[in-house]
Amino acid sequence: MAPPPAPQTMKERILETADKLFYLQGIRAIGVDTIAAEIGISKRTLYNHFPSKDALIAAYLERRFVQPRASDKAPAEQILATFDSLERRFAAKDFRGCPFVNAVAELGPADRAVKKIAIAFKESRRVWFRDRLNELGVTDAEALATQLVLLVDGSIAQDLVRDDPAMARAAKEAAKVLLRNAGVDVGDKAAAKPGKRAARYP
Amino acid sequence: MAPPPAPQTMKERILETADKLFYLQGIRAIGVDTIAAEIGISKRTLYNHFPSKDALIAAYLERRFVQPRASDKAPAEQILATFDSLERRFAAKDFRGCPFVNAVAELGPADRAVKKIAIAFKESRRVWFRDRLNELGVTDAEALATQLVLLVDGSIAQDLVRDDPAMARAAKEAAKVLLRNAGVDVGDKAAAKPGKRAARYP
DNA sequence: TTTTGGTTACACAGACCTGTGTACTTAGGC
């Protein structure tokens, strides 16, 4: 089960470790010494691969900016599956919110480079929702896509402070209502109003 | 129009300045020297009022934890007004997200004290929504209240990175749909589906 | 007037941080 020795490049080893430490403990909280020590390399080697900590931060965020892979499931399913995946990530103990939002919060509004990539990331997520909604023939896909990313980011923020994966389920239920309201069939009609009422969120 | 000289206590002056700097530039980004210099007092004085920076941070967050004042408007109106108020705050140039979420993001998961007050704050907001929903006779007020705070925090996070007050309006529209779905009358029935489609969120 | 409490000016210890300089070692390709 353990993957083969992994012929990783040094740059990748650095990035991998920086990612883990930056994400889990915060960008400002981690010094380059700590990263180098964690890998067991000298600080000099790190600076031979990245000219500055800022460059390392930028590379860290760019590495986090992965496009969600294509899927052959129905668009509505894909959209809802987003929230299931979110719930799984919340449940993992190494989840610490959105790295882009955290970076903006930590580094402040002055850091234009960080803000730029954060905006790009958020917009890419919104566009992903919008494209699926267009496939479904939703009238105002732009507006609904925005509302869905609000639910995603809202549940991430809430989970960050509360450590409660149920936030993802709450977001999913809300998303269902919004989708149904836009004429999308999301099955499971009953759960909306009376009868078997949805699980409680404490 | 300018308020009278304001017989502020020294402690309050420190807190006020700490609030401004911590919130706008980040807790880690601001040193106690900076705060003292901004007021024009010596660092010694600051440490005579707060035993440590941690204590100052805690006091800063506690000061931010204000209960929303009571209102005699109808509950549904109060709920929706939340999002209007949010939009106004987004439009102000000194808005920098939720101080509690930011603090948790900045200080990391290790800081139990900060996390505790952040959780209390988030819960107080959720309870506020829930109480209004109960007044409206909504069936599952708990779940719906959670969904509404997701919209609030989602729009805050999105505005933090995008600087786009329209996020508050998007949240408000989503909130209307959720409320209507729970049987609450929020007027303005048309905006939901076809006809005059809602404003676009870029 | 004397005392007292808050304040100031200022130095400083001890950490930690980013980034650099330098000389040494090690491994592979020629």
Place this chain on the structure above:
DNA sequence: GCCTAAGTACACAGGTCTGTGTAACCAAAA
């Protein structure tokens, strides 16, 4: 064997940060 590229060890400059120690100051209360 020799050269090159990459990494290592380690010191250090220059900065920032939190927190303390100390002596002087000033105003108001006693």
